[in-house]
Amino acid sequence: MSNAWNQTRQMKRLAIGPMMTPEYNEWWVRRINDNISEPSHENSQLIEEHLLKLKVKRLRKGKVKAKEDLDSLETDYKKLRLSMRTAGLGKTLKQWREKIQEEKKNRKKKGEL
Template structure:
């Protein structure tokens, strides 16, 4: 038969008391803590991404404002050029009426034909300028619409924060 050796406890009473009082977290608690830590990290990352996106949207709005400003300046220049063309055209018509006394019928026909050609060129130029003006107005309207959409998006993002 085998003899058993029994010995007294080799720990102190304080250690035994501490060991009995300590809390051993369950596996579920450990997983829950890991999940909460990861969730907090992801929330911080999402917040940083939102801030970054908000900054990009502000930059886009600034770019759109600059483009709209350029289009307005270009439109004003085109309108000014058109007005100048109209004034020059009127002056040309007046000078055609007052100039050229003592010319032959053939000279008059040639001069009239030349002036008609000039008038046609000016008319085409005026039409082209008008078409360009309308195109710029359309672009400006699109830019303003896009700018309004971006502003609405910023408001939406700010609400979501």
């Protein structure tokens, strides 16, 4: 029986087309909207919590990467300072001036002998 009613209703709808009654149009819109579930607040809270966890995780990864980069830079800096001291490049301006003066004195002494 419901199948016959569906066929009649569908035929009327097809035949009437845009000339449907306002009551029928309201019923049809309500029927469609009733089939669409509204988002629950619980789901949106769960999504927000999940997004927050993802942001925290991304920040932690960034912090770990930054710490690794800093450690690497510190190691490179220490190696550079050591090699500069070994090569004698890590002197201050005052130390360089003193060394130049000593070399000039040594040259004069060698020239006198």
